Amino acid sequence: MEAHTIGIDLAKNLFQVHGVDRHGQLALCKKLRRSEMAAFFAKLPPALIGMEACGGAHHWARKLAAFGHQVRLMPAEFVKPYVKSNKSDMRDAEAICEAVARPTMRFVAVKSIEQQAILSLHRAREGAVKARTAQANQIRGLLTEYGMVLPQGIVHIEKMLPSMLADMHNALPGFLIQLFQILLDNFRHLDQLAQEIENAIRRWHLANEESRRLEQIPGVGPLTATALVATIGEAKTFHNGRQFAAWLGLVPRQHSSGGRERLLGISKRGDTYLRKLLIHGGRAVVRYADRHPSQYNGWLANLLARRHKNVVAVALANKNARIAWALLAKGRVFCPDPVLVEA
Structure with a gap:
């Protein structure tokens, strides 16, 4: 049998x-x-x-x-x-x-070795960034115990910590100064590791034509573009841009019954990492539009006038996800003016 x-x-x-x-x-x-x-x-x-x-x-x-x-x-x-x-x-x-065997079952596209390889770089970079942030927070916490407070931003650890330790050399025990130096060396190592992995991702981005096309979308940089290309694979697996956005968890959750439709917040399903990159890219565009209002009009300006910035960032991430699907599925080049795009 x-x-x-x-x-x-x-x-x-x-x-x-x-x-x-x-x-x-x-x-x-x-x-x-x-x-x-x-x-x-x-x-x-x-x-x-x-x-x-x-x-x-x-x-x-x-x-x-x-x-x-x-x-x-x-x-x-x-x-x-x-x-x-x-x-x-x-x-x-x-x-x-x-x-x-169910006809309505949803399937996951099988990834190639190259797709898995670039996503491995993303995972390794994400781990290094988290470890770097944790190390920076530990250094800040320990310094606070001795009356030394660093400004926000990890860049200040590299700039200010050596001089602060030199000033406090006589006030603190020698083994404590040595501990801070070890922690600073570990912070530098993690920062260098994250940078080297990001450089590898950027080299792959420059060599990939699809990734370079996605970078033209406002709010989509090399990291987001490479993650999109590697995660989606064959874009035609999704029937349309809305299905892809729903797969990323960027569309509203639905709780409808008895003919009454009720839409809630975004579902947050799917790939958490990719959704985070798209929303961070949306925040960057919203921040720039808020500082340079004369350069933005139409949909984004109208939305900013009536909704909270975080809502606008998620809406822009949803829109960018749909645009990315269209570029990959139909082989088009991004153009800000839809009239200029060939039908």
């Missing part, structure tokens, strides 16, 4: 496989070790394989697709409703097998 549809519950070492035939009858129920996965699926006839979009999913999706299988990844939250009774690896694999 051949398995027509297969669900795989991914793990570090042991993988649970559940397969059914064309009539939905159980055809396969097996637990495999990591070393056995490739050989096992290489021998199977082509089938529809479903997996949750978790750690290692894109790697296995590319590997199994190379054997001729049709592989689809799904968000774990959409698979959970299909789990029957208590949770176990077998139940999870069965739920994945059932969910992947």
Whole structure:
């Protein structure tokens, strides 16, 4: 009995496989070790394989697709409703097998190695920035205990801390001065690490034509552009710009019942990192428009006149997300004046 549809519950070492035939009858129920996965699926006839979009999913999706299988990844939250009774690896694999065959299921596009590589740079940079901020806050907190307060901004740590320590050299114990020097060296290392990773991202940005086109959108810089290109992959996976914005969590949540429509705040679903970059870019544009009102009119100026700046920043992030989808899906170049864009 051949398995027509297969669900795989991914793990570090042991993988649970559940397969059914064309009539939905159980055809396969097996637990495999990591070393056995490739050989096992290489021998199977082509089938529809479903997996949750978790750690290692894109790697296995590319590997199994190379054997001729049709592989689809799904968000774990959409698979959970299909789990029957208590949770176990077998139940999870069965739920994945059932969910992947649903006609209304939403799938995650399989990322290429290059896409995953540039996103790895983003994750590493984000980690270095967080660690740098934490180190800066620790230095500030310790200095405050001795009556030394630094101005806001991490740039002041590098500028002012050495001179402050020199002035307090006789007032503080030597081992404390040494501690502050160690913390400052660690801060410098993290700052250099974040800068080196960002330079690598910028080099990839300059070499990628799609990323350079997205940079023309106000509020979208090299970091946001590269993250968009690497995260979206094939833009035509989304039917329109609104679906992409909804995927990012930038559209209102809906709580409607009995024919009464009720829209709430943004849903905040999807990729948190990408949504944060777009909103920060929107804040930068709003800040510039507030300082130079003569250079902005129309939609942005009208919105700023009647809504809070944070609301305008999120609205602009939503708009930029839709524009980015249009540029990637239709291969167009950004033009501020819609009349000048060819139909």
